Amino acid sequence: MADTGRGIDEKELGKIFNRFYQGGNGQDELVGSGIGLHLSKEYVEMHGGEIRVENRQEGGALFTLYLPVDLQGEEAQEAPADETEEVGSEGMIAGDGVRTILVVEDNIQFRRFLVEQLSTSFKVPEAEDGEQGEELVIRYAPDLVITDLMMPRVDGITLCKRLKTNIQTSHIPIILLTARTSDEAKIESYEAGADSYISKPFNFDVLMIRIRKLIEQQESRKALFHKTIEVTPGSITITSLDEALVQKALQCVEENMDNSDYSVENLSRDLGLSRVHLYRKLQSITGQTPIDFIRSIRLKRAAQYLCGSQLNISEIADLTGFNTLKYFNKHFKEEFGMTPTAYRTENRK
Numbered sequence: 001m002a003d004t005g006r007g008i009d010e011k012e013l014g015k016i017f018n019r020f021y022q023g024g025n026g027q028d029e030l031v032g033s034g035i036g037l038h039l040s041k042e043y044v045e046m047h048g049g050e051i052r053v054e055n056r057q058e059g060g061a062l063f064t065l066y067l068p069v070d071l072q073g074e075e076a077q078e079a080p081a082d083e084t085e086e087v088g089s090e091g092m093i094a095g096d097g098v099r100t101i102l103v104v105e106d107n108i109q110f111r112r113f114l115v116e117q118l119s120t121s122f123k124v125p126e127a128e129d130g131e132q133g134e135e136l137v138i139r140y141a142p143d144l145v146i147t148d149l150m151m152p153r154v155d156g157i158t159l160c161k162r163l164k165t166n167i168q169t170s171h172i173p174i175i176l177l178t179a180r181t182s183d184e185a186k187i188e189s190y191e192a193g194a195d196s197y198i199s200k201p202f203n204f205d206v207l208m209i210r211i212r213k214l215i216e217q218q219e220s221r222k223a224l225f226h227k228t229i230e231v232t233p234g235s236i237t238i239t240s241l242d243e244a245l246v247q248k249a250l251q252c253v254e255e256n257m258d259n260s261d262y263s264v265e266n267l268s269r270d271l272g273l274s275r276v277h278l279y280r281k282l283q284s285i286t287g288q289t290p291i292d293f294i295r296s297i298r299l300k301r302a303a304q305y306l307c308g309s310q311l312n313i314s315e316i317a318d319l320t321g322f323n324t325l326k327y328f329n330k331h332f333k334e335e336f337g338m339t340p341t342a343y344r345t346e347n348r349k
Helices: 036-046 081-090 108-118 130-140 156-164 183-191 204-227 240-255 264-271 275-286 290-308 313-319 325-336 340-347
Strands: 050-055 061-066 101-104 144-148 174-178 196-199
Touching: 101 108, 101 130, 130 144, 130 156, 144 156, 144 204, 156 174, 156 183, 174 183, 174 204, 183 196, 196 204, 204 275, 240 264, 240 275, 240 290, 264 275, 264 290, 275 290, 290 313, 290 325, 290 340, 313 325, 313 340, 325 340
Parallel strands: 101 144, 144 174, 174 196
Antiparallel strands: 050 061
């Protein structure tokens, strides 16, 4: 394949297939993503082929593609149909432990590249603009969103604002990718609620580290909720909207502490969320289902009584909404790793 353009600087011929490399062709209005040729080379090599480039004497660049004649060798053998289906559907099974990252990007080459690279570790649905991206966030409730800033219909800034001001999605970390490197662009991104800002072109390893750190921060907040008996909403949330929700959830449980009939349905109604959305929110923020959340708050209050009051264990069980002492002892030991009596002995002030 050849073109009739100005050709490629000889010093850049050996670099143009590198990921994110953008040659200095002097045509600023024609800025690519730096991954098209890299992907072409990857696909060619997957089939055992080779791609080369050279400048033509008459002008322009010549790309030569070499593919093996026999493409039906060992590498072309397909997996059994049932095995393929199992792999394809595995990521959609709830509770499979595989995290979901939504990629929102209008450049199809760059989007496919990101999806291809991330799919080795995550489930990766994709959207071509912010409008479709918002729909998929509601549908999939991903663990993290990666979005371009400049997109048609709904751009990354607008998408970020919408997600961070929607109680259903406000807890989801967002990474903004953009070719704009000005301080104004960064300020605008963070003001919209973005959790991270990465300029293009970038090293893919940098993106992976940022993803890992954001996920680790989520897990640290969940761990903090589990190990403290006095919950501070601000310490386990990342947005004021989520903080207010957790504060209200705590208040609702506290107000019904001795009411053993206070249920998930009651909490959902009091918070104005459906059971599905409440489940997603509390799982994302605390790592617990709504019923476990209610029980955990009761047990944390019980632990406080054990440390700072003269109430006997039966009275504490009644005050925290447990119908029987046996039921209270069982769940207390599951939560704190010891019986209420042992906990009081070890933590008594």
